[in-house]
């Protein structure tokens with residue numbers, strides 16, 4: 440049985456999601472999606488803005504897996520040209536689906552500037568009521584953005600998808616704590632940044648020493664990436680990653696069953712991480 444986290448609306452979400460943004464944005468993802476599903480992925484993360492929802496849907500169909508076995512997310516663009524409902528209907532048509540498991544507001548930036556955050560959230564709540572999205576949530580929201588929609592919300596966002604890794608833990612931890620208190624699950628993206636985007640940083644020796652201990656204990660090789668993902672799992676944070684290689688997907692999937700990191704290892708990862716702030720995605724939100 441693979442690990443799932445509970446959402447505040449009573450549904451469950453697989454801890455690991457396969458992303459179709461970043462390196463896959465604008466590309467034909469059908470083959471990657473089929474490989475991911477055949478390797479054991481059941482959670483797929485898409486977005487209107489990734490411009491590949493058609494081939495995401497194609498990959499799902501070609502995999503032959505039953506719809507109800509999958510958890511599928513897509514996101515409302517930051518500057519949609521249609522109403523929120525029409526935008527989701529367009530996404531569903533492209534995906535070839537009747538509903539998504541999770542629909543997210545991709546970014547608060549534009550709606551916040553135009554004073555439309557509350558109105559967008561009301562429209563999101565309607566979509567959930569109509570069953571077009573089983574769960575609804577947000578992405579790239581700071582505490583300030585969340586507080587605005589929570590003032591009038593009848594549905595608390597199920598998730599907030601943000602950049603989380605040790606090099607942004609100084610700011611991400613504040614959003615994480617607020618969301619924990621409100622029972623909003625955090626989904627992390629960019630989680631492998633310390634090893635894929637800025638390798639050689641102060642975190643590497645700590646990741647290497649934890650990986651060596653876990654390798655000894657589990658009897659099979661554990662990578663630095665798995666240590667980063669294990670850190671997130673132990674915080675009950677969903678991990679979004681991507682790879683066209685079945686071997687890397689297999690490795691990622693096996694992370695949940697590794698022995699736990701110790702409290703000292705977790706503390707060392709966070710202490711070293713916050714010494715070296717490096718943000719890769721949420722600059723448009725935080726203006727850093």
Ligand SMILES: NC(=O)C1=CN([C@@H]2O[C@H](COP(=O)(O)OP(=O)(O)OC[C@H]3O[C@@H](n4cnc5c(N)ncnc54)[C@H](O)[C@@H]3O)[C@@H](O)[C@H]2O)C=CC1
Pocket residue numbers: 457458459460461462463484485545578579600601627628629630631632635662664679680681682683687690720
């Ligand atoms: N809501 C938002 O604003 C954003 C959402 N996302 C979502 O999150 C997903 C994942 O984001 P990423 O930053 O790409 O994830 P990530 O930080 O896990 O990086 C993935 C990269 O790492 C490489 N990789 C994967 N496994 C590896 C391993 N074991 N060793 C070394 N390299 C490895 C891959 O080739 C890929 O280039 C996106 O596809 C998208 O769905 C991403 C960015 C922003």
Ligand SMILES: O=CCc1c[nH]c2ccccc12
Pocket residue numbers: 460461486488489516517545546720
């Ligand atoms: O998902 C990654 C970053 C992001 C935030 N808003 C958009 C819109 C379109 C593509 C990517 C993104």
